[in-house]
Amino acid sequence: MTRSPATPLPPPKARRRLRETAALTQTQLADRVGVTPGTVRAWESGRTTPRGRKREAYAKLLKTLAEKAAVQAPEPKPKLEPESRPQPQPEAKPQPEPEPEVEPEGKPQPQPDSQPQPQPVAAPEPVALTPAQAFDALYAFSAPALVRQTFLLTGRREQARESVERAFQAAWEHWPEVARDRDPVGWVRATAYEYALSPWQRLRPRHRHPEPPPADPGDRTLLNALLRLPPRHRRTLVLYDGVGLDLPETAAETEASTPATANRLLRAREAVAGRLPALADPQVLHRRLAELASNERLRAAEPPTVRRGGERRARLRTRAAIAFTVALVATTALTVRTAPTHYEPPVSPGQAVRGVPQRVAPGALSDEELELRQKLRDQMQDGPERLSPRLE
Known part of the structure; x- marks a missing residue:
């Protein structure tokens, strides 16, 4: 199908x-399509793509808006160039001479201040940043916080650091798109969470060796309660109660509807409160999540190192693709070169062999054959008789 x-x-x-x-x-627009405003914001920023019936409704609405815009657009009017005619110069009028000012008697005139008046200072022009400088600024601003947030999802320090670095490397590869995004930190955060919660992480050798838990018993208990949640519930809880996003933004980043996101959030809070009744209050839970993330010593690599790692990874992928293409072309050429170019007839059918006596049906035995059969029957076939002791 x-x-x-x-x-x-x-x-x-x-x-x-x-x-x-x-x-x-x-x-x-979200009311017309039947989604949340956060979902429309994610569609317009390019972080998510509509699917199924929502995609068809969204495409139909955009097509209608494009047709209306084309109909309402006015046709440009041709510009007429003015003829080159000399313009009359206005006559210069004599300026009246200024009359001398007469100071009134008995009243002292205010003397001007001898100090110069302050001149307005022009605002400095914004300095244009290069792509590398803008990337480094974004990394320095958001990478430490993203590593702490990802640690709450995985409970592993190295995996959290690696997930954030991979997300920033992907952002550097798509930097023109990320730089124009209305929320570049959200773009990187969504990529880091997807990589950290990927089911393929369980197959890595590093996942077989557990990392040392937090030193504080309360932090260790809270982290264990978080890791027992399903990945979707855990991600929703971290985004809403940890990062501080509102419900529509959380729904847009997790690619779910607002009611489904609210249901996941309530179930996650109930599960955490069932293990830790002191965290039933959302404010207390938010404070404890912030303390758990800040108590761990989590490090992040330098921005140039991340950029060079992403460029190196891109070069390796390009070289691997080129090598695979070359190997495929070489294999195809070898197959074409060694393939047979003429028709080989099949093996001819078998023929009867002459000179072999025909098989004769069995009949009565001759006297010699009967004598030989009797001789063979009389001989012992099982070896000599067994010696058994006898009483004398």
């Missing part, structure tokens, strides 16, 4: 431009 091709959609930047041209807010 083949799948039908997905409905094409314009780029994320064009989606936002069509909505703004139609004077629609994200909430109004």
Whole structure:
């Protein structure tokens, strides 16, 4: 059974431009499609892509907005160049001479201040950053916090650090898209969480050796309660009570509806409160999550190291793809070179061999054959008789 091709959609930047041209807010567009405003924000930023019926409804609405924008667009009027005619110069009028000011008697005039008046200082022009400088600034600002948040999801320090580095390497590969995103930290955070919670992490040799737990007994108990939650519930709890996102933003980042996200959050809070009744209050839970993440000594690599690692990984993937392509071309060429170029007839059928006597049906035995059979029967076939003691 083949799948039908997905409905094409314009780029994320064009989606936002069509909505703004139609004077629609994200909430109004979300009501038409049947999703949350956070989901529309994620679609327009490129972090997520609509699927299924929502994709068809969204594409149909964007097509309608594009048609309306094309109809309402006015046709450009041709510009007429003015004729080159000399313009009349205004006559210069004589300026009246200023009359001398007469100072009134008996009243002292205020003397001007001898100190110069302060001149307004122009605001410094913003300095344009290079892509590497902008990436380094984003990494220095958000990497330490993202490592602590990812530690709450995995309970492993090295895995949290590696997940954040991989997410920033992916951001450096797609830097033009990430730099124009309205929430670049959210883009990196979603990528880091996806890598950290991937089921393939269980197959790595590092996952077989547990890391030392936190030194504080309370932190160790809270971390164990978090790790016992399902991955989706754990991620929702960390985003809402740990990071501090609201419910629509949490639903958009986890690619779920708002009711489903609220249900996951309530179930996660109930599970944590069942193990730790003191954390039933959301404010207390938020404070304890922040303390658990800040008590661990988590380190992050330097920005140039992350950039060079991403570039090295991209070069290795490119070289591997080139080597695979070369090997495939060489194998194809060898197959073409060694393949037979002419038709080989099959093996001819078998023929009867002449000179062999025909098989004769069995009949009566001759006297010699009867004598030989009797001789063979009379001889002992099992060896000599066994010696047994006898009484004398």
